[in-house]
Amino acid sequence: MVIKIIKGFLLGLLANFIGTYLYVYFFAPYSFETMMESAVEKGFMGGLIGLGAVLNLLLFFFFLTTKIYKFKKVAQPYEARGVLMATILAALAVMYFEF
Template structure:
């Protein structure tokens, strides 16, 4: 794989992870009356942590389409990989 292609995919992956974290934080901030730490503890106790990750991943959709619009296909591929990682984390949180 070309060195610049790997760099572009890595940048997209990092942006996807950051977008997911920001989306999860925004969801907790706007729709929870507790602090972030308390909300995450409650989510883990009630087994809805995967739902918070999934709602946070909605920002990845915006990042993905922005990269496609700008013809940054490898960065869009990295965002897609971050979304797949989020899906794997959701599956793990549901079964453990």
């Protein structure tokens, strides 16, 4: 049970990082490293983390879904709890960087 929660937590952190990276890759005029340095200097790092957390929503509902189109799968509530914990951590990081 604890292993499943940790798995969901790590996947939530990874999804948050991938979401942030994809946002910067598609919508920023600079490279990822330059954008991160600029975000810390100019104070919009919390916004980037918050936009990256959108993928956690998809991952959370994926773990709770029992049917995807014609395919059936087992619901994974413990992994969903881990993703929720990662999302709460992201929210705390946003609060830290914004306030």
